[in-house]
Amino acid sequence: MSKESLLPLLTGHVLTHGLGQASLRPLAQAAGTSDRMLLYHFGTKERLIIDLLSHVAGLYSAAIDAVMAEGERPATRQALMARILEQNADPAFAPFMMLWWEIVGGAARDLPGYRAAAEAMVGELLVWLEGHMPAGDPDPAGGARYLLTVIEGTMMLAAVGHGETARQGLLAGGLLPT
Amino acid sequence: MSKESLLPLLTGHVLTHGLGQASLRPLAQAAGTSDRMLLYHFGTKERLIIDLLSHVAGLYSAAIDAVMAEGERPATRQALMARILEQNADPAFAPFMMLWWEIVGGAARDLPGYRAAAEAMVGELLVWLEGHMPAGDPDPAGGARYLLTVIEGTMMLAAVGHGETARQGLLAGGLLPT
DNA sequence: AAGCGCATGTAGCAATCGCTACATTATGGG
């Protein structure tokens, strides 16, 4: 078993149990190996986490690309927002969201690997947004950054039980179809 | 030493070292007691954390109220945004921000106490915003929720190294003074 | 076949974890 074949299994465990509680022996069991072998492959738990975060960022990038392919371009910013929020509200997306907030926390504390992974994922989403802005949008670059900011704020409010507050804010800001 | 006199010291330790890494013995040392006494007062580490989060939420509420008193009302939404973002960019605010992302993560995973604390703090900020919307604002309630969403998104992007992206988004959205 | 290097198992170490049993001191009301 190589590092590369291990990473998806490790990612699965982290998605359901979280990064903070991840210790070598449970991780190893989830991947069908031993803590001994995890350290053999990654050298250190810290490097394992770094590699894992990088792998997660790659997964996210691939998922974005997959969605990108199937895209018919929405006609308005409101339609684009609605589509993204609907996708992010999918329960299947929840484990990734929980992991995401741990990554943000690690980035805020500048733990090794966290900021790089978070920055990459946000960057990927930004590129996707820019490529999906409505045709004829007056400012696709600025608009994508604007929508990105609003989307992330909405996700955060939803995480802390203020999803309805965010929805009302989006309506008041003219960012949702009426 | 009572619970109430312990909580500020515990909060200090958590602000600099984080919630996830907080274990009883270091917490006790920071508060000038022993792990034994922390359990004597709080019963369980879980309840200690819950009480601590509630205390942090109270601190945040008090801080908001203090700022509320000194408020001359800004003339525009842009000025209000600028003022808030300036305050949040204060380096003295950084430890709280790092703690905040841990609280959001806990709320997303529904750990006991986290969601309640996060919801209370966001609610407090929302009330403050509503009370500080510019005079004559066409929709203070909706506008406050809109600004709240944008503010939280900006904070998150700043945490992951995309602060400049957020700033460009705010400009494109007409939410910063030009 | 011999030996070499990669891969893996077994066992354990020192540290830390939350928590508890037991003993002791301090304090305040009768």
Place this chain on the structure above:
DNA sequence: CCCATAATGTAGCGATTGCTACATGCGCTT
């Protein structure tokens, strides 16, 4: 003063942590 109750110290338990030493298997080349 005496005693009950609250507060605190000491010591340790069993589990888990990241990591390592040592031995063994496996496959390949010479």
